Amino acid sequence: QAKDAGRNALRFFDAEMASAVRARMALEKDLREALPQGQLTLHYQLQVDGAGRATGAEVLLRWQHPQRGMVSPAAFIPLAEKTGLILPIGQWVLHAACVQLAAWAGQPETAQLTLAVNLSAQQLRQADFVAQVLQVLDETGANPQRLKLELTESMLVSNVEDAIEKMQALKARGVRFALDDFGTGYSSLAYLRRLPLDQLKIDQSFVRDVLGDPSAAALAQSIVALAQTMGLGVIAEGVETAEQREFLARVGCHAYQGYHFGRPVPLAEFEAQMQALRAAG
Ligand code: C2E
Numbered sequence: 001q002a003k004d005a006g007r008n009a010l011r012f013f014d015a016e017m018a019s020a021v022r023a024r025m026a027l028e029k030d031l032r033e034a035l036p037q038g039q040l041t042l043h044y045q046l047q048v049d050g051a052g053r054a055t056g057a058e059v060l061l062r063w064q065h066p067q068r069g070m071v072s073p074a075a076f077i078p079l080a081e082k083t084g085l086i087l088p089i090g091q092w093v094l095h096a097a098c099v100q101l102a103a104w105a106g107q108p109e110t111a112q113l114t115l116a117v118n119l120s121a122q123q124l125r126q127a128d129f130v131a132q133v134l135q136v137l138d139e140t141g142a143n144p145q146r147l148k149l150e151l152t153e154s155m156l157v158s159n160v161e162d163a164i165e166k167m168q169a170l171k172a173r174g175v176r177f178a179l180d181d182f183g184t185g186y187s188s189l190a191y192l193r194r195l196p197l198d199q200l201k202i203d204q205s206f207v208r209d210v211l212g213d214p215s216a217a218a219l220a221q222s223i224v225a226l227a228q229t230m231g232l233g234v235i236a237e238g239v240e241t242a243e244q245r246e247f248l249a250r251v252g253c254h255a256y257q258g259y260h261f262g263r264p265v266p267l268a269e270f271e272a273q274m275q276a277l278r279a280a281g
C-alpha cells in the first residue's frame, strides 16, 4: 500500500517535471522567433531629480507574444541567458536604445536625457564587447555621454579585472556606468572602489521597506552615504510613494525612478510625459 503510494507520487512528480520541461522548451522555441518576428519592444521609464525634472530613462525590454501576451523579462531574460539568445537580443536593445538617443538629441524636451541600458554578464564577457558598443555608438550617432550601462554586482564577481578594463575603455569615450540592484549582491568594498562607476542604484527591495523596516531604512541610508564617500551618484529605484521619496531626500538621495513618477511605457507615451513635464515648467 505504502509502496504504491510512493510509486504514484513519483509518477506524479515525473509527469510534473516532464510538463515543466515541455513548457520551458516551448518558451525557448518561441523566444528564438521573438527577435526575427519583431515581437520585442522597449519601454521607457522616467528618472527624475530632486526638483522633479526629468534627467533620463531606463529602457526595459518587453516581449509581446502573439498568444501568451506580454511576457515579463523576469520570465524570459534568464532563459535568454541560458540559451545564449541574450547576445543577439542584448545587441538589438543597445542598438535600438542608441537610435533613440540620437533621435532625442534633436528635440529640446529630450536632448538632455540619459538612457540607461541593462546588460547581461554574457554581453560584458565577450572579447569584443567594447568594440561592439563603440560601433553601435558610431553607427547611430548617439552621444556616448548620454548612454548609461547598467551592471549588477553578480556580473562582476567572476572576472573583475576584465570587467574593469572594458569599463575603463568605454568610460574613456564618455559612456557611464551604474551598478543596478545595489545592496543585493556580493560587492566587497575593496573592489567596488576600483570599479569605474558613475552611479549606484539602490535596490527596490530596500526602497519598498524604508518606512516600515528600520534595517531597510538603515541600508538605504548607508548606500547613499557610501555613494557620497566614493564620489558617485545615487538613484533609488522602485519609488512608489511620496513618503518613500521624502525619506530618501532626507537621507540625501535626490534621484528617483519608480511608479510614483512614471511606469515603464512605450515610446510615444514616454515622449508625451516629457512634453507634459516641459509644459509644466
Ligand atoms: P531592473 O533593471 O532592476 O529594472 C527595474 C524593474 O523594476 C523593472 O522591471 C521595472 O518595471 C520595475 N519597476 C520600476 N519602478 C517600479 C516601482 O515603483 N515598483 C515596482 N514594484 N517595480 C518597479 P521589469 O521591466 O519587469 O524588468 C525586470 C528586470 O529584467 C530588470 O530589472 C532587468 O534586470 C531585466 N531587464 C529588463 N530589460 C532588460 C534588457 O534589455 N536586458 C537585460 N539584460 N535585462 C533586462
Ligand code: MG
Pocket: 058, 118, 150, 180
Ligand atoms: Mg536596471
Ligand code: MG
Pocket: 180, 181, 201, 203, 204, 237
Ligand atoms: Mg534594478
Ligand code: MG
Pocket: 180, 181
Ligand atoms: Mg534587476
